[in-house]
Amino acid sequence: MTEKDAFDLKDFLPYLLNQAAEVTSREFQTYYRRRYGMLRTEWRVVFHLGRYGDMTATEICDRSMTHKTKVSRAVKALEKKRFIKRTVVEADKRNETLSLTPSGRAAFRDLFSAARTYDATVARQFSAEENAVLRACLAKIAGA
Amino acid sequence: MTEKDAFDLKDFLPYLLNQAAEVTSREFQTYYRRRYGMLRTEWRVVFHLGRYGDMTATEICDRSMTHKTKVSRAVKALEKKRFIKRTVVEADKRNETLSLTPSGRAAFRDLFSAARTYDATVARQFSAEENAVLRACLAKIAGA
DNA sequence: ACATATTAGTTGCTTTTGTAACTAACAAGG
DNA sequence: CCTTGTTAGTTACAAAAGCAACTAATATGT
Numbered sequence: 086m087t088e089k090d091a092f093d094l095k096d097f098l099p100y101l102l103n104q105a106a107e108v109t110s111r112e113f114q115t116y117y118r119r120r121y122g123m124l125r126t127e128w129r130v131v132f133h134l135g136r137y138g139d140m141t142a143t144e145i146c147d148r149s150m151t152h153k154t155k156v157s158r159a160v161k162a163l164e165k166k167r168f169i170k171r172t173v174v175e176a177d178k179r180n181e182t183l184s185l186t187p188s189g190r191a192a193f194r195d196l197f198s199a200a201r202t203y204d205a206t207v208a209r210q211f212s213a214e215e216n217a218v219l220r221a222c223l224a225k226i227a228g229a
Numbered sequence: 230m231t232e233k234d235a236f237d238l239k240d241f242l243p244y245l246l247n248q249a250a251e252v253t254s255r256e257f258q259t260y261y262r263r264r265y266g267m268l269r270t271e272w273r274v275v276f277h278l279g280r281y282g283d284m285t286a287t288e289i290c291d292r293s294m295t296h297k298t299k300v301s302r303a304v305k306a307l308e309k310k311r312f313i314k315r316t317v318v319e320a321d322k323r324n325e326t327l328s329l330t331p332s333g334r335a336a337f338r339d340l341f342s343a344a345r346t347y348d349a350t351v352a353r354q355f356s357a358e359e360n361a362v363l364r365a366c367l368a369k370i371a372g373a
Numbered sequence: 374a375c376a377t378a379t380t381a382g383t384t385g386c387t388t389t390t391g392t393a394a395c396t397a398a399c400a401a402g403g
Numbered sequence: 404c405c406t407t408g409t410t411a412g413t414t415a416c417a418a419a420a421g422c423a424a425c426t427a428a429t430a431t432g433t
Contacts, residue, residue, distance in 0.1 A: 094276055094293065097344055098351050099257050101364060102250035104294065104371035109243040124389080132238055143411060149238065150248065155390075157412060179398045179411045200241055207242050210373075211366055218362040220245060222355055227248035229354075268419080287381060299420070301382060323381040323428045 102226075109207060116199045121192050122166065126151060126159040128196060131168060131185065135193030139184040141174075168192055246370075253351060260343045265336050266310065270295060270303040272340060275312060275329065279337030283328040285318075312336055 117123040163169045168189035174180040261267040307313045312333035318324040
């Protein structure tokens with residue numbers, strides 16, 4: 086077997102990334118899913134509103150690189166669960182501003198802190214340098 | 230804003246991992262999808278058989294941490310496309326050995342080399358050390 | 374030998390995602 | 404104004420994934 090043939094699935098970045106993403110997503114999911122009945126996109130929407138303030142669905146799409154149908158459905162579900170409310174923008178009635186309700190804000194605070202804790206748990210496995218390299222590489226790949 | 234509040238979605242590992250995984254998967258997908266009409270799990274099955282030799286569906290499940298229904302459906306689809314064939318194991322008729330057909334083997338060779346090339350393309354963005362750290366971290370996260 | 378448990382793999386049903394077509398509101402050029 | 408184009412967001416339909424119940428073959432304890 087030549088050196089070239091020693092290429093394994095575990096050497097293949099798309100595979101590695103998917104496996105790692107799946108593990109962490111599955112683990113963190115239990116927070117927003119079990120406790121608030123949220124889906125991943127719903128949690129992302131709540132995160133954006135809680136972290137950056139009121140904004141429209143399109144802004145969330147742009148910032149989180151999520152497709153608008155996913156956000157549209159997440160918004161609908163969050164509205165039904167009374168975590169967010171919408172307000173049509175009078176100046177341009179195509180837009181609607183999304184904002185967290187009090188219970189949405191409470192969920193955000195809880196999940197935000199859970200996210201920080203979970204992130205720290207994963208990060209604890211690595212040195213500061215490793216963490217920096219890992220995150221920089223991921224951001225670069227994701228950004229491309 | 231305190232230091233604690235400076236936690237961003239882009240600082241959250243599950244999010245970063247998902248974004249990075251999505252970008253690379255989407256890019257590499259075009260190979261197996263456009264050229265062979267395969268789905269991701271089908272490509273993984275082909276990879277396993279081509280890289281490690283004949284094995285059963287359960288072995289593929291174990292090695293690739295994939296659920297058996299996904300593999301079952303991938304096997305069915307690959308069989309219909311004549312990329313693999315199954316042989317019931319006489320010693321234990323619950324098992325069936327999967328193996329590539331000649332056209333399956335040809336597809337594997339092509340995709341294997343495309344995978345190596347694509348991986349190198351992503352890796353080229355980083356130094357040798359960065360690559361080593363990235364892959365080691367991902368493997369550790371995925372393994373946990 | 375026989376009831377019970379396990380293992381391999383499949384199927385049916387539900388949930389989630391992707392894609393494309395659609396509505397409604399606005400913008401811009403003539 | 405009025406046609407044409409664009410933008411925000413929704414919806415309908417199809418593809419894919421997840422989960423649980425199922426069949427068939429084998430193993431195990433009594």
